[in-house]
Amino acid sequence: MESRSSDNVLSLSSITKRFGDIVACNEVDFNVPAGTIVGLLGQNGAGKSTLMNIVIGLYQPDEGSVYVQGTEVKIRSPKHAAELGVSMVHQHFSVIEALSVWESVCLGDKSTYDPDSVKDELFVLAEKYGLEVDPNSRISELTPGQRQRVEILKCLRRDPKVLVLDEPTSVLTDEESAKLFDVVQRVVEDEGRAAVLISHKLDEILYATQHVVIMRDGRVIERIATEDAEAGFLAEAMVGRKVSLRSSGSAFGLTEKEDFKLDVPDIENTKSSSLVLRVENSSCVDDRGRRLEAFNLDAFAGEIVGVTGAEGNGQSLLADVLSSLVPLDAGSISVDGKQISTGVSGAMSEAGIAVIPEDRHHSGCALELTVAENLIVNRAKQLSRWGIIRKETRDRFVNDLIKKYDVKASSVEQIFGNLSGGNQQKCVVARELSASPKILVAVQPTRGLDVGAIEFMIEQIKSAADNGVAVVLISTEIGEVLELSDRLIVMYRGRNQLEMVRKDFEVEAIGAAMAGESR
Amino acid sequence: MKIFLFSEKDRSENNFFKLFDSAYLNDTRKLLFAFLVLFCLAGGLFFSGLLVAAVGGSPTKVLSSLIEGSFQTSGAFGRTLVEAVPLLLVSIGVIVSFRAGHYNIGTEGQVAIGALFSAVIALQVSGPEWFVIVLAILGSFLGGAIWSGIAVGAYLWRRVDVMISTLLLTFIAPNVVLFAVSKDYLLLDTTKSNTRLASQSERVPVEKRLPEFEVFGQELHWGVVVAVVLSLLLTVLLGKSVWGLKVRLLGANFVTAKRFGVTQGKEGATALLLSGGFSGLAGGMIVMGSAFRLQSHIANDFGWDGLLSALVSRLNGYFALLSSIFFAALRTGSSFLAATGVSRTITSVIQGLMVIAALMPAALIVVISRSDFGRKRFGNQKKGEDEC
Numbered sequence: 001m002e003s004r005s006s007d008n009v010l011s012l013s014s015i016t017k018r019f020g021d022i023v024a025c026n027e028v029d030f031n032v033p034a035g036t037i038v039g040l041l042g043q044n045g046a047g048k049s050t051l052m053n054i055v056i057g058l059y060q061p062d063e064g065s066v067y068v069q070g071t072e073v074k075i076r077s078p079k080h081a082a083e084l085g086v087s088m089v090h091q092h093f094s095v096i097e098a099l100s101v102w103e104s105v106c107l108g109d110k111s112t113y114d115p116d117s118v119k120d121e122l123f124v125l126a127e128k129y130g131l132e133v134d135p136n137s138r139i140s141e142l143t144p145g146q147r148q149r150v151e152i153l154k155c156l157r158r159d160p161k162v163l164v165l166d167e168p169t170s171v172l173t174d175e176e177s178a179k180l181f182d183v184v185q186r187v188v189e190d191e192g193r194a195a196v197l198i199s200h201k202l203d204e205i206l207y208a209t210q211h212v213v214i215m216r217d218g219r220v221i222e223r224i225a226t227e228d229a230e231a232g233f234l235a236e237a238m239v240g241r242k243v244s245l246r247s248s249g250s251a252f253g254l255t256e257k258e259d260f261k262l263d264v265p266d267i268e269n270t271k272s273s274s275l276v277l278r279v280e281n282s283s284c285v286d287d288r289g290r291r292l293e294a295f296n297l298d299a300f301a302g303e304i305v306g307v308t309g310a311e312g313n314g315q316s317l318l319a320d321v322l323s324s325l326v327p328l329d330a331g332s333i334s335v336d337g338k339q340i341s342t343g344v345s346g347a348m349s350e351a352g353i354a355v356i357p358e359d360r361h362h363s364g365c366a367l368e369l370t371v372a373e374n375l376i377v378n379r380a381k382q383l384s385r386w387g388i389i390r391k392e393t394r395d396r397f398v399n400d401l402i403k404k405y406d407v408k409a410s411s412v413e414q415i416f417g418n419l420s421g422g423n424q425q426k427c428v429v430a431r432e433l434s435a436s437p438k439i440l441v442a443v444q445p446t447r448g449l450d451v452g453a454i455e456f457m458i459e460q461i462k463s464a465a466d467n468g469v470a471v472v473l474i475s476t477e478i479g480e481v482l483e484l485s486d487r488l489i490v491m492y493r494g495r496n497q498l499e500m501v502r503k504d505f506e507v508e509a510i511g512a513a514m515a516g517e518s519r
Numbered sequence: 520m521k522i523f524l525f526s527e528k529d530r531s532e533n534n535f536f537k538l539f540d541s542a543y544l545n546d547t548r549k550l551l552f553a554f555l556v557l558f559c560l561a562g563g564l565f566f567s568g569l570l571v572a573a574v575g576g577s578p579t580k581v582l583s584s585l586i587e588g589s590f591q592t593s594g595a596f597g598r599t600l601v602e603a604v605p606l607l608l609v610s611i612g613v614i615v616s617f618r619a620g621h622y623n624i625g626t627e628g629q630v631a632i633g634a635l636f637s638a639v640i641a642l643q644v645s646g647p648e649w650f651v652i653v654l655a656i657l658g659s660f661l662g663g664a665i666w667s668g669i670a671v672g673a674y675l676w677r678r679v680d681v682m683i684s685t686l687l688l689t690f691i692a693p694n695v696v697l698f699a700v701s702k703d704y705l706l707l708d709t710t711k712s713n714t715r716l717a718s719q720s721e722r723v724p725v726e727k728r729l730p731e732f733e734v735f736g737q738e739l740h741w742g743v744v745v746a747v748v749l750s751l752l753l754t755v756l757l758g759k760s761v762w763g764l765k766v767r768l769l770g771a772n773f774v775t776a777k778r779f780g781v782t783q784g785k786e787g788a789t790a791l792l793l794s795g796g797f798s799g800l801a802g803g804m805i806v807m808g809s810a811f812r813l814q815s816h817i818a819n820d821f822g823w824d825g826l827l828s829a830l831v832s833r834l835n836g837y838f839a840l841l842s843s844i845f846f847a848a849l850r851t852g853s854s855f856l857a858a859t860g861v862s863r864t865i866t867s868v869i870q871g872l873m874v875i876a877a878l879m880p881a882a883l884i885v886v887i888s889r890s891d892f893g894r895k896r897f898g899n900q901k902k903g904e905d906e907c
């Protein structure tokens with residue numbers, strides 16, 4: 001390979017990787033020059049994570065070679081990769097919940113360690129990069145943003161030459177993302193390392209990277225210097241068709257929110273439609289310290305209520321309550337005027353509340369079951385006769401969903417955990433929407449989806465609302481909330497800080513409310 | 520044990536027992552697995568041979584007597600099948616509970632209590648014979664279910680770890696049985712034949728035993744049919760029914776399960792009770808079909824062997840049919856070996872060696888597929904399976 005010179009810290013040449021019939025990577029050449037951040041773009045299931053899992057030694061390529069600093073290597077395991085100077089922050093968290101921060105960080109070290117020196121080391125690193133996190137706290141107590149910090153610290157502690165970030169910002173708030181890129185840029189520019197950034201947020205790619213590589217169906221179809229690229233072009237190259245600017249705009253990340261333009265306010269007269277969901281004076285605290293305090297929310301049929309706020313102000317707890325995972329200490333939840341008992345297994349879903357959860361691996365799916373089984377868990381009864389699930393009916397139903405939502409799966413019997421992250425998300429959304437719920441609680445519903453899929457999902461959510469579903473959209477991506485909601489609630493420390501209808505939307509007031517200032 | 524340090528969620532994700540899950544095997548690994556099974560069994564036989572040679576026996580006799588004693592001599596195959604009945608029942612129960620994410624490892628105790636229940640009914644209830652037989656078998660199921668029910672109760676009430684409570688109950692069960700068979704107002708055999716008043720019950724009268732029948736010259740009893748039918752039924756239900764999906768969902772991700780109304784209290788408890796019931800049933804089959812009388816060690820390792828047989832089958836109900844026959848053959852085969860003059864202690868060791876040999880492939884396949892050679896050849900880990 002002519003492009004393979006020693007100033008590429010990492011270089012992949014004609015990498016092919018198959019899973020059964022699926023060719024996840026097809027003769028991929030990929031170079032990471034020293035001192036640069038390379039963006040890796042592609043549709044869901046294009047093979048990005050697979051390619052990087054090869055680099056990190058989780059998978060062995062079927063063909064092709066890997067070069068680190070000009071010498072060919074065979075990367076045997078993540079540990080070996082770390083020794084060679086390649087570290088990765090995975091798309092899905094790989095930290096163990098029951099461990100403490102410092103334990104997670106040195107898990108997998110080959111030598112013995114001494115807690116105090118690890119903590120000191122962590123302290124120095126955290127100081128240096130501004131990634132504060134308490135080394136003694138347990139992972140299970142951390143917010144997603146903090147967990148990610150732990151993963152990044154874990155990587156940096158190993159002093160990597162190449163840092164691979166697989167959709168790192170999908171769980172982060174905008175500020176956290178900005179901070180992350182700050183750190184990555186510093187690490188790369190000042191310290192002469194390199195980084196690979198996988199992301200579906202085009203503006204992040206444009207903001208942070210020097211080169212962009214675009215994959216589709218396992219092949220590299222485009223390589224371009226970032227300065228020559230613009231969002232529309234990238235989106236089109238990736239998806240293979242024109243994507244409406246609006247939906248690429250909802251893959252918001254770092255662009256200035258002040259520029260946000262409202263389209264014609266299309267508020268419906270909510271008074272005339274019926275009240276479906278009422279969350280009244282609800283309070284609770286869970287063992288992670290998340291809390292709701294006298295929180296109120298009404299959702300009417302056919303409207304989209306946005307719930308936003310800075311991460312950790314009770315939104316995720318609200319979603320968990322509506323998933324029947326957490327009981328309320330006080331207050332009530334009623335659907336169609338009927339009170340629903342909280343924290344009782346299955347009660348919310350029985351009452352017609354569908355949930356697209358924040359962390360799909362936590363409460364959205366079962367990784368070891370098949371794609372078909374995951375898609376039917378909420379309707380197994382309907383597809384069965386005498387308690388036995390009818391295979392043809394099931395497969396017809398599942399295949400319809402797979403087709404409609406464009407899920408890339410090798411068969412309905414594929415193990416769910418082997419789907420790409422975005423395709424897992426599509427399945428969760430497909431299942432929840434297919435249950436024709438009365439209420440849809442969508443928490444960051446477009447997390448991990450590519451721009452094309454986002455466009456489609458947003459259409460689906462809107463049309464659900466048009467068909468009379470009350471949608472509660474919980475998101476920290478304020479762009480998404482502003483674009484979709486008819487009404488908006490800002491949460492702060494578990495309370496209603498601000499409520500606004502669409503025609504009054506005002507970015508400054510929302511920002512102030514998120515920071516806890518009351519008007 | 521390290522497992523206990525993890526939170527519930529981690530436990531359901533990073534569990535050691537997942538290694539025994541057939542979902543772990545992809546196609547290339549299946550071939551490797553088959554090879555490893557043969558290789559390990561051969562290894563087990565080799566070491567057994569060495570052992571016999573070391574105590575002055577003939578090493579070549581080991582394999583031939585094992586086979587002769589379990590399959591070849593007249594009626595041996597029938598005896599092996601009868602021996603396989605309790606093993607199969609225990610295995611199926613274990614599979615159901617493991618799939619639900621509850622690790623019932625107290626099968627040995629549940630077998631004993633099941634045996635106790637059936638003995639009480641068979642010896643003390645009067646009525647038409649068929650009625651007593653059916654009642655005794657149902658009673659054994661109930662007995663096992665009650666014994667695992669104690670663990671279920673403790674779990675639901677105070678979240679006591681099922682793995683620990685079922686295990687500890689195993690040590691209590693034989694004492695309960697011993698108590699019953701050593702008190703003359705309970706089951707102690709006070710007839711003349713038991714002059715030394717050994718702690719055992721009377722024999723179940725012939726007409727109250729499981730009816731026998733003969734095929735191809737092999738003596739079988741109806742328990743064989745019952746066990747096979749029940750295990751196939753349960754395997755199909757687990758794989759294809761709504762209930763089975765719920766149980767497996769619970770084992771795979773109990774948080775998601777909770778959202779869809781699948782609970783530890785309902786599906787989880789049912790799975791555990793069923794599992795205990797099946798072990799109890801195994802005890803019933805032993806009393807009513809082969810031992811015919813109750814003693815404190817009535818379970819005689821059937822519970823443990825059944826547990827191992829379930830693991831060897833990789834929690835697959837169809838393979839459990841085969842693995843329980845294998846374990847049964849080891850039992851009958853080593854009895855035969857003992858009869859040829861090899862000492863009982865040695866045959867026990869040989870039996871143990873072969874059990875280890877049968878369990879080895881599951882461990883080896885992990886080691887191999889994580890090695891350099893294995894990664895290249897035998898494919899992929901599931902994502903994140905062995906991240907450091």
Ligand SMILES: Nc1ncnc2c1ncn2[C@@H]1O[C@H](COP(=O)(O)OP(=O)(O)OP(=O)(O)O)[C@@H](O)[C@H]1O
Pocket residue numbers: 019022023024042043044045046047048049050051091408409410418419420421422423448899900901902
């Ligand atoms: N272990 C596996 N077994 C079988 N198929 C797999 C496995 N890992 C990945 N695949 C398949 O390979 C393809 C590429 O997956 P990959 O995870 O690399 O996609 P991706 O580009 O990261 O997508 P996303 O943006 O959704 O994360 C998918 O079709 C996926 O189903």
Ligand SMILES: [Mg+2]
Pocket residue numbers: 048049050091166420421422
């Ligand atoms: Mg991915």
